[in-house]
Amino acid sequence: xxxxxxxxxxxxxxxxxxxxxxxxxxxxxxxxxxxxxxxxxxxxxxxxxxxxxxxxxxxxxxxxxxxxxxxxxxxxxxxxxxxxxxxxxxxxxxxxxxxxxxxxxxxxxxxxxxxxxxxxxxxxxxxxxxxxxxxxxxxxxxxxxxxxxxxxxxxxxxxxxxxxxxxxxxxxxxxxxxxxxxxxxxxxxxxxxxxxxxxxxxxxxxxxxxxxxxxxxxxxxxxxxxxxxxxxxxxxxxxxxxxxxxxxxxxxxxxxxxxxxxxxxxxxxxxxxxxxxxxxxxxx
Amino acid sequence: xxxxxxxxxxxxxxxxxxxxxxxxxxxxxxxxxxxxxxxxxxxxxxxxxxxxxxxxxxxxxxxxxxxxxxxxxxxxxxxxxxxxxxxxxxxxxxxxxxxxxxxxxxxxxxxxxxxxxxxxxxxxxxxxxxxxxxxxxxxxxxxxxxxxxxxxxxxxxxxxxxxxxxxxxxxxxxxxxxxxxxxxxxxxxxxxxxxxxxxxxxxxxxxxxxxxxxxxxxxxxxxxxxxxxxxxxxxxxxxxxxxxxxxxxxxxxx
Amino acid sequence: xxxxxxxxxxxxxxxxxxxxxxxxxxxxxxxxxxxxxxxxxxxxxxxxxxxxxxxxxxxxxxxxxxxxxxxxxxxxxxxxxxxxxxxxxxxxxxxxxxxxxxxxxxxxxxxxxxxxxxxxxxxxxxxxxxxxxxxxxxxxxxxxxxxxxxxxxxxxxxxxxxxxxxxxxxxxxxxxxxxxxxxxxxxxxxxxxxxxxxxxxxxxxxxxxxxxxxxxxxxxxxxxxxxxxxxxxxxxxxxxxxxxxxxxxxxxxxxxxxxxxxx
Numbered sequence: 141x142x143x144x145x146x147x148x149x150x151x152x153x154x155x156x157x158x159x160x161x162x163x164x165x166x167x168x169x170x171x172x173x174x175x176x177x178x179x180x181x182x183x184x185x186x187x188x189x190x191x192x193x194x195x196x197x198x199x200x201x202x203x204x205x206x207x208x209x210x211x212x213x214x215x216x217x218x219x220x221x222x223x224x225x226x227x228x229x230x231x232x233x234x235x236x237x238x239x240x241x242x243x244x245x246x247x248x249x250x251x252x253x254x255x256x257x258x259x260x261x262x263x264x265x266x267x268x269x270x271x272x273x274x275x276x277x278x279x280x281x282x283x284x285x286x287x288x289x290x291x292x293x294x295x296x297x298x299x300x301x302x303x304x305x306x307x308x309x310x311x312x313x314x315x316x317x318x319x320x321x322x323x324x325x326x327x328x329x330x331x332x333x334x335x336x337x338x339x340x341x342x343x344x345x346x347x348x349x350x351x352x353x354x355x356x357x358x359x360x361x362x363x364x365x366x367x368x369x370x371x372x373x374x375x376x377x378x379x380x381x382x383x384x385x386x387x388x389x390x391x392x393x394x395x396x397x398x399x400x401x402x403x404x405x406x407x408x409x410x411x412x413x414x415x416x417x418x419x420x421x422x423x424x
Numbered sequence: 425x426x427x428x429x430x431x432x433x434x435x436x437x438x439x440x441x442x443x444x445x446x447x448x449x450x451x452x453x454x455x456x457x458x459x460x461x462x463x464x465x466x467x468x469x470x471x472x473x474x475x476x477x478x479x480x481x482x483x484x485x486x487x488x489x490x491x492x493x494x495x496x497x498x499x500x501x502x503x504x505x506x507x508x509x510x511x512x513x514x515x516x517x518x519x520x521x522x523x524x525x526x527x528x529x530x531x532x533x534x535x536x537x538x539x540x541x542x543x544x545x546x547x548x549x550x551x552x553x554x555x556x557x558x559x560x561x562x563x564x565x566x567x568x569x570x571x572x573x574x575x576x577x578x579x580x581x582x583x584x585x586x587x588x589x590x591x592x593x594x595x596x597x598x599x600x601x602x603x604x605x606x607x608x609x610x611x612x613x614x615x616x617x618x619x620x621x622x623x624x625x626x627x628x629x630x631x632x633x634x635x636x637x638x639x640x641x642x643x644x645x646x647x648x649x650x651x652x653x654x655x656x657x658x659x660x661x662x663x664x665x666x667x668x669x670x671x672x673x674x675x676x677x678x
Numbered sequence: 679x680x681x682x683x684x685x686x687x688x689x690x691x692x693x694x695x696x697x698x699x700x701x702x703x704x705x706x707x708x709x710x711x712x713x714x715x716x717x718x719x720x721x722x723x724x725x726x727x728x729x730x731x732x733x734x735x736x737x738x739x740x741x742x743x744x745x746x747x748x749x750x751x752x753x754x755x756x757x758x759x760x761x762x763x764x765x766x767x768x769x770x771x772x773x774x775x776x777x778x779x780x781x782x783x784x785x786x787x788x789x790x791x792x793x794x795x796x797x798x799x800x801x802x803x804x805x806x807x808x809x810x811x812x813x814x815x816x817x818x819x820x821x822x823x824x825x826x827x828x829x830x831x832x833x834x835x836x837x838x839x840x841x842x843x844x845x846x847x848x849x850x851x852x853x854x855x856x857x858x859x860x861x862x863x864x865x866x867x868x869x870x871x872x873x874x875x876x877x878x879x880x881x882x883x884x885x886x887x888x889x890x891x892x893x894x895x896x897x898x899x900x901x902x903x904x905x906x907x908x909x910x911x912x913x914x915x916x917x918x919x920x921x922x923x924x925x926x927x928x929x930x931x932x933x934x935x936x937x938x939x940x941x
Contacts, residue, residue, distance in 0.1 A: 181862075188858040189825070189897050193730040196723055200715050237726075239904045241718040241807070272904075274808065277718075341804075345717050479762050482939040499766040507762035513755040515685060517692040529681045530763040571759070 180235035187236060195237030198229045199246060206250065207344035226250060227260065234264060238271040248281045249345060253352065253415070258289045276306035277339075283316065284332045293320045326363060330356050354396045355415055362401060362409045365389050376407050425493055426454040427582045427613035428478070432487035435473050435637075447473045448637045451487070455615055455630075457581065460608050462624035462645075463617040464669060465634035471617040472510060474634075475586050478615075479507055491582055503531065506575030510586035510617075512567060516560035520551050520570050523559060524577055531578035545573040549599070564591040572600065583607060585616035589623050601627050625649070625665040633669060635676040643668075679769045679776075682760070686777025690743060699785060702735050709796050713804070721797075721806030725815065725903045728793035733822045733899075735789060736782060737854070740826035743778050744833035745846035748935075752841075757940060768932040775834055775928060779827045786823035793819070808905040817913060818902035824920045825896035829854055831927035832891065838935040853890065860887045861894035891923055 187194040206226065230251075233243040244265060251261040265282045272278055283299035286292045297320075300313040312335075319328040333356060337349040362380060365388035369377045377383045380401055384392070393401055399413025435448040448470045455461045465471050476482045478489055480496050494501040514523050524545060528538040546552045549569040554562065559570065568591045575583060588604075589597050604627050607614050618624055624631050625645060632642040648668045690696070706728065713724040751757040751774075761770060794815065801810060833850040840846055864887045866872040867880055875883075895916045901908050 184862055185855070185859045188855055189733060189822075189893060189899070190730050192726040192899050192903055196716070196726055203715065203717065237900070239722075239900055239906075241722070242716050245718045341717065341720070476941070479758075481758065481761060482941060483937075499764050502762060502764040505762070507759075509755065509758040509762060511755065512759055514759050515689060515756055516754070517689050518685070522688075526681055526685050527763060530765060574759070 180232045183232055183236055191236040192240070195233040195235075195240045195243065198233035198236070199240060199242040202226045202229050202233075203242070203246060203344065206246075227255070227257070231264065234267060238268065241272065241275065241277070244268045244272075244278060244281070245345075248285075249348065252285055252289065256289070258285050261285060274306065276303040279303040279306070280312060280335070283312070284328070287316060287320055288325060288328050288332070296320065326356055326360050330360065351396050352415065355411070358393045358395065358401070359409045359411075361389070362393055366403075366407070366409070377403065379403055380409075427457045427459075428453070428455040428489070428491055428584075428615055429493075430454065430474070430478075430487070430489045433474070433477060433484050433489055434486040435470075435477060435482070436485045446637050448477075448484075451634075451639055453632060453639065453642065455613055457613045458608065458611045459629045460604055460614045460627055461616070462628035462631040463615065463634065464619065464621065464624055464631050465617075466619060466673065469634045470637045471634060472586060473637075475510075475584055475615075475617060478584055479505070504581045506578070506580045506583045508568075508571045508575045508583075508585040508588055511564075511590065512571035514559050514567070514570065514574075517558055519556050519558055520546060520562075520573070521555040523570065524574055527574045528577055533578055541577055541579070545577055548576075548603070549573045565593055565596050568592055569596060569599075572603065576603070581612055583612060583614045583616070585614065587618060588616050589618060589620060597623070621664070621666040621669050631665065633672050635673060638676075640672050640676050679765070679773045682765065682770065682773025683777045683780065686747075686774050687780055690778065690781040695739065695743065699735060699739070702731075703789065703792055705731055706792050706796050710800050713800050719806065720804035721801050721810070722903050724800035724804070725797050725806070725810070726899070728796045729815070729818055729822070729899050729902060732786070732789040732793050732819065736786060736822060736826040737829070739782060739785060740778075740829040741833060741847060741850050741854070743781065744830035745837065745850055746843050747774050747778060748834065748837035749840070749843040749846060752940065761940065767936040767938075771834065771838070771932050771935050772928065775830065778830050782823055782826055782830065786819060790816070790819040806905065811902070811905045811907075814898065814902040814905060814908055817908060818898040821896040821898050821916055824916070825893055828891060828893070828896075828920055828924055828927070831924045831931070835927050835931045835934070838931045838938060854893065856886075857891040857893040860890050860892055863887065891927075892919070895919055 183194065184191065227247075227250075230243050230247045233240055234247075237243075247261055247264050251257050251264070262282055262285055265278050265285075268275075269278045269282075279299040279302040283296045283303060286299060287296035290296075297313070297317065300316050304310045304313045315331050316328065319325075319331065330353065333349055333353040337346060337353060340346040340349055362383070365383050366377055368388050369383050369386060373386070377386075380389070380393070380403060383389055395401055395411045395413050397411065397413035397415055399411040401409060401411050404410050430451050430453040433448055433451040434446070437445045437447055439445045451470075451474060463471050463474065473482070477484050478491065478496050480499065480502065483497070489496045491501045492504045494504075515526075518526070521542065524542040525538065528542060533541065546555050549572055551566065551569055551573060554566060559567065562570065568588075572585075572588065575585065583604075588600050592600065601623070604614050604616070608627075608629075628645050630642060630644050631648070633640045645665065648665055649663055709724055709727045709731070712727060713720045716723040748757075748771075751760070761767070765773075794812075797810065797815065829850060832853050833846045836846040836849040837843075840849075863883050867875070867883060872880075898908065898912070900906060901912075
């Protein structure tokens with residue numbers, strides 16, 4: 141009888157606790173949730189013969205974390221992205237399983253766009269290319285990084301060629317070299333993002349490409365209107381409003397990242413959001 | 425040739441803190457075929473140590489022992505032995521039938537001969553009803569009887585039984601005594617340890633009494649039981665092995 | 679000896695461990711849904727998860743069955759009745775060992791089939807980037823099994839000198855981790871940073887590298903997961919290595935066990 145009473149009381153108490161505990165865990169800051177990973181060397185020791193699965197788990201952890209934070213960003217919640225925490229996890233994953241494509245793919249997605257840590261990303265890609273010798277994606281990423289971010293067109297051509305050899309098609313190199321020749325950054329980015337979106341299988345990633353692609357399409361609209369303005373009126377426009385008032389932009393252009401587009405001193409299209417979903421990210 | 429020969433056997437255990445314990449000192453004993461020999465002594469006297477040396481479970485520090493002429497250090501010596509350990513325990517996931525089948529095969533028995541013999545033993549030791557139950561469901565007495573069954577199974581020349589009566593009810597003890605007498609009639613050698621003098625008195629030809637690792641005496645039971653024997657102290661006409669045993673123990677501990 | 683092998687087998691099959699394994703195999707059902715969490719390598723992740731699960735179950739069996747086999751017999755006193763039979767200590771030890779090794783083989787076969795079924799099922803909708811090399815998967819499973827048979831041999835060596843199951847189990851776990859990392863250390867020694875280490879440290883590391891079992895040679899998971907071709911050396915050398923090392927461990931175990939006193 142006494143045991144039954146104590147059992148019931150404890151069960152009721154536990155039941156009352158479940159919801160608050162779950163809520164508490166839900167409300168932890170993101171930094172806390174993505175967690176930390178020991179040094180790659182330590183991980184290699186403790187994971188024994190299970191390196192691949194631990195590598196995969198590290199990436200999945202980051203991916204799930206990223207997916208949730210992306211959702212929150214779209215709901216315009218104030219969040220603190222833990223990019224600094226994500227990078228070591230990804231790096232550890234590649235040290236555990238140098239073949240893990242998810243790691244390189246994800247590193248390319250967050251490292252270059254959100255963190256602008258192009259050199260780290262390229263180092264990671266070079267490392268991966270030693271192992272995934274059959275994979276065209278890695279040189280393709282590296283080629284884009286060199287062309288778009290570093291404007292090192294020689295190196296970019298080298299990587300694009302390698303990607304072309306692996307696919308047996310010179311589509312990338314032809315497309316890329318045209319944009320590189322024109323120094324058309326927006327065109328380069330759109331071509332890259334379209335390839336990436338087409339190959340994306342994961343919904344979260346697809347969404348993030350979509351978002352970025354929409355932003356670049358918007359930039360392209362402004363740039364096209366800007367060019368038309370210059371051609372017709374014989375002088376460059378000073379502001380986007382000026383272009384719109386002259387009737388070159390039928391509908392207002394919206395930055396999907398929540399920022400406002402503007403023209404900088406040199407006449408380049410910029411946005412206050414800097415194409416990143418987070419307020420704290422101060423890209424170079 | 426004697427069935428069991430033990431010459432100057434000694435065993436020293438290394439105890440804690442470098443102290444060594446002499447469990448057995450200069451044991452000298454030989455037992456001919458057809459004899460039932462009772463090995464008597466209080467707990468810790470060295471009975472089990474002797475038996476374990478005979479069965480190759482521990483190694484003697486000095487001296488030697490052999491069974492049917494084969495040194496006990498060789499596992500082939502055990503081919504001629506039926507061994508019942510003290511408080512025996514068997515792979516308890518097996519049934520009695522399976523276990524007997526296993527032991528029989530280990531002794532090189534095969535086919536119908538093994539089957540027949542195993543059935544006979546199960547009947548003889550009253551395990552027939554339980555033969556298909558896992559050993560883990562057995563009572564202590566049943567396990568003890570199974571131990572005897574596996575010792576008898578291959579019909580060896582020598583039987584080494586460590587406390588064969590322990591854990592048995594009166595019916596079981598009577599059964600074991602009966603079996604030992606049958607073995608004697610068949611000319612087998614039975615060497616068993618016990619601290620129950622009445623059991624030894626009833627079935628042994630000779631008894632040896634061991635105390636603190638030293639064999640105190642070896643005597644024929646009929647000699648002990650004779651009232652006017654020189655060895656027997658006291659004035660009672662009613663002589664018994666128990667009295668004799670206690671007297672030896674008293675003398676030995678002085 | 680083969681009678682003892684059969685008896686050991688029977689024991690393992692009747693043990694509750696089999697129910698535990700059965701429960702653990704239920705995890706295979708979740709692999710397809712976990713795999714789709716991957717961005718670029720759903721098929722590869724399914725192979726990784728399937729092989730890892732198989733490997734992990736085999737590891738648990740190897741450590742717990744191997745580490746407790748002798749201890750159980752001694753602790754429950756059943757060893758007295760078995761060694762009372764005309765069987766040498768060496769044969770007793772080998773009988774037990776091969777019983778467990780055979781059990782590991784059987785479980786590997788069953789788990790291997792389950793793993794293959796899972797991989798095949800996932801590959802229907804999400805084929806890996808490169809076509810699955812089934813021979814590589816078979817090899818990865820086979821060498822995993824060999825590796826864990828070697829782990830059993832390690833645990834037997836510990837069991838022969840131990841009176842409890844602590845040393846066999848924790849010693850084996852330690853040696854298993856150590857045996858997986860010596861290759862890492864060796865590789866590190868080949869790098870400039872490693873070469874700069876003190877000579878004594880390098881000597882000790884090299885000594886341990888050659889002395890401890892090198893479990894890394896059996897790890898063909900990357901070849902199986904990413905369909906990387908296997909060189910003939912990658913099969914023959916580990917095979918020979920496991921034979922030699924198991925032989926060594928068992929000989930040492932037999933030597934120690936023959937001298938052991940069973941009070």
